[in-house]
Amino acid sequence: MNATSERVTSQIGLALAVTFTLCFVTGLISHFIQHPPSWFGWPSRPVWLYRVTQGTHVISGIASIPLLLAKLWSVYPKLFERPVIRSLPHALERLSILVLSAAVFFELTTGLFNVAQNYPWTFYFPQLHYALAWVAIGSILVHIAVKLPIVRRSVTLAPEPSRRAFLRTTWLAAGVAVVATAGATVPVLRPVSGLSWRSGKGPQGLPVNRTAAAAGVLDMAKDPDWRLSVVTPKGTKTYSLDELRALPRTSAELPIACVEGWSQSARWSGVSLPELLRHAGSAPGTPVRVFSLEKAGPYGISDLPAEHTADDLTLLALELNGEVLDADHGFPCRIIAPNRPGVLQTKWVTRLETR
Known part of the structure; x- marks a missing residue:
């Protein structure tokens, strides 16, 4: 992977880290409200606070989907590098990336099905979704720590025109996904939010x-x-x-x-x-x-x-x-x-x- 490719991958990865962390934190809040540990308290005011936190949870999760797909697309050539395993640290790194990708993909996919209230599985969604959220956020933190030198080096580089176009397309796709669904939480966006499920129905x-x-x-x-x-x-x-x-x-x-x-x-x-x-x-x-x-x-x-x-x-x-x-x-x-x-x-x- 050349330097400009590294910069594109790093930028998308940082954006994904932000959206997924938002999704994780707000999801944690929702879980604790429903299953409160002894130390947790949740106020009754302001009356709109849960509306904002859970709306942020869903919107940031949806924004993460195109970012994840773009991130995987930007690094897929590395999946075919030979030799497959060069050393023990290299093997551990590839294993951590596999765990990260699988956990994040599972969280975002099942979360999207939950938003649509479609459950094509037999497991209890909240429990497994909560457990794997910890696996996903942990693997993201490990991945960032491993790749931090590359991130630091690549953020100062300017990408090639073709890769700038790829980045613009990624940001546009994430923005469209957010606007298309945010009307479910943000009333002012409902006229332009084609996928704002359930608004005003019932x-x-x-x-x-x-x-x-x-x-x-x-x-x-x-x-x-x-x-x-x-x-x-x-x-x-x-x-x-x-x-x-x-x-x-x-x-x-x-x-x-x-x-x-x-x-x-x-x-x-x-x-x-x-x-x-x-x-x-x-x-x-x-x-x-x-x-x-x-x-x-x-x-x-x-x-x-x-x-x-x-x-x-x-x-x-x-x-x-x-x-x-x-x-x-x-x-x-x-x-x-x-x-x-x-x-x-x-x-x-x-x-x-x-x-």
Whole structure:
């Protein structure tokens, strides 16, 4: 590989390191919110923060795809060099590149399928995606350390005209990929974002990932005998839908932001969770476990930390955009808490337990 080729490869590699690191850090944040270690805390304000971090996660991941393809294209002649292995350090270097390429390719490919909610595999995506993210970022750091002398030498060189054209095409491809998909998170880009999945679609003008029929809760949700149970150290208090509607009402404009990267703001109305806790004999700022009518699946139960149960914008929502909740949006009631992933905004709520 000549010097100008090294410069092209180094520039693309540095750009890929930036986008993938952004993707890794924001993905780590999302994982910790959903599976919080004891030391981790996530605030309820600003209400849009998760929308930004998870949007950045998906956008930076998509930008990484053309960068990865360009990086592989720029170095593919080295794959056919002979001899295949010249020494033990050379063998270790080639092995590390194989691990890096495989891990990054897996992360970006499966992440793209997840964005499209298409799962042509049998493994549990979040767990394996999280584990291999560490392998990918570790192998990137090792690769940078090994190649740092080449990077330092090549950044001062000017590439040949043909390679400048290749770089421009790479930056353009990455930019087009970002603009084509960013509308799912950035509303102002939706008119020009042809792949901004789910924006504005769904009942009541808001997308849904899982319908009431798919969750198997449609009959239970529409049962007139439905009651919400609120369990506190002082006992259990039950509420009919009419009794919930009779409590003081709170309305708020809040985004719902999903792990797949789409987000959309809506007007939610219902009972403030601090108000409901006080009415049931408990205190705001107490962790609450939320139970859904949906028994199967990993998100039938969620935990609301103290920061959110103390926030007046955390709602047991009864209405969406001025209308009674559609069954697919969680009728008879659902949780809408500021700055939380959509998978934790539990629908079809049937029970709240203070912890």
